[in-house]
Each structure stands twice: as structure tokens, then as C-alpha cells.
Amino acid sequence: xxxxxxEGFTLLELIMASLIVAILLVVILPSYQRQLIxxxxxxxxxxxxxxxxxxxxxxxxxxxYAQTLxxxxxxxxxxxxxxxxxxxxxxxxxxxxxxxxxxxxxAYTLHATPQLHQADDYLCGTLSVNSIGVKxxxxxxxxxxxx
Numbered sequence: 600x601x602x603x604x605x606e607g608f609t610l611l612e613l614i615m616a617s618l619i620v621a622i623l624l625v626v627i628l629p630s631y632q633r634q635l636i637x638x639x640x641x642x643x644x645x646x647x648x649x650x651x652x653x654x655x656x657x658x659x660x661x662x663x664y665a666q667t668l669x670x671x672x673x674x675x676x677x678x679x680x681x682x683x684x685x686x687x688x689x690x691x692x693x694x695x696x697x698x699x700x701x702x703x704x705x706a707y708t709l710h711a712t713p714q715l716h717q718a719d720d721y722l723c724g725t726l727s728v729n730s731i732g733v734k735x736x737x738x739x740x741x742x743x744x745x746x
Contacts, residue, residue, distance in 0.1 A: 636720045642684045643696040643711035643726050644746055650698070650709050651728060664707045664730065668700050676700065679714065706730045 608616075653671045658664050668676035674686060677699035681687045687694050695717040699710045711726040713719075723745035724738035734746045 632719075636717060639682055639695045639717050640720060640723055640726070640745065642680060642682070643698075643713070643717075646680055646684065646696065646698055647709045647711050647726060647728050650700070654707060654709075654730070664702055664705065665700075666702050668698070 650668070650671065654664055657671060665671045668678060675689070677689070677697055679687050679689050679691060679694035680696050680698060681691065681693040682695050689697070692715070694714045696711040697714055699712065701708045701710070706729065708727055708729040713724065720738065722738045722740040723736045725736065726745065727735045727737075734742045736742050736745045738745065
């Protein structure tokens with residue numbers, strides 16, 4: 600004998616399941632995006648600290664700071680990095696920070712300016728460090744929090 604009852608989901612069950620998934624996405628997605636921004640920010644910080652080390656070594660060797668990033672062995676000045684921390688062309692679609700150097704006779708300031716999706720980092724904005732080690736940000740957060 601064949602049963603006449605249909606097995607499956609009711610429309611109400613499908614709506615409830617869709618609603619639960621939608622609520623989870625609304626809660627989880629902003630946290631995930633914030634985590635991506637924080638992770639990419641750590642790449643910018645790391646890049647600036649690496650350049651600071653090169654700049655100090657250059658000062659020891661030449662009794663002055665390098666005037667461009669080219670003097671420090673980089674392929675461009677300024678240059679961009681991607682989400683893997685690799686140097687990419689200035690207009691690459693994968694760039695997350697633009698790294699730049701400003702100098703005076705006995706001082707320098709390094710800047711990591713957020714690009715594309717990283718520009719949503721309103722907490723920290725542009726990261727900067729100068730020749731005496733002062734770290735700053737242009738966002739509404741504190742340098743201590745961002746560095």
C-alpha cells in the first residue's frame with residue numbers, strides 16, 4: 600500500500616531556517632570583516648617596522664637617512680603591498696597599503712596609507728612612524744591600540 604502523505608519540509612520550516620541563517624550572517628559577517636582589516640593592518644605595521652630597521656642600518660653606514668625607498672633596496676618609491684605582504688604595482692587590485700617615505704636632513708617619517716578595502720579601517724587610518732620612534736595614526740583610535 601502506498602502512503603498518500605508527502606514527506607519534506609513545510610514552507611514555514613524553510614522560512615525559519617532561512618531566517619536563522621540570515622540572522623547569523625548579520626551577526627558574523629561584520630566581525631569577520633573587522634578581523635580581515637585587523638590582520639591586514641598587522642601587515643602594514645610589520646612593513647613599516649622592517650623599513651625602520653633598514654633605515655637605521657642605512658644611517659649607520661652612510662651617516663644620513665635614505666632619501667627614497669629605492670636607496671633602501673626597494674623596487675619602487677612609493678610602493679604597495681598586498682594581503683600577503685608582497686610588493687605589488689601601485690595600482691594593483693590586490694593592494695592593501697601604499698608605503699611611502701618622507702625625509703628631511705636628519706629625520707624621516709614612514710607612512711602606510713590604507714588602500715581599497717583596507718580604507719574601511721576608520722579606527723587607525725594611515726599608520727606612521729618617524730625617525731625617533733613616534734608612532735601615530737590618522738583614525739579615531741589611539742596609536743597604542745593600532746600599533
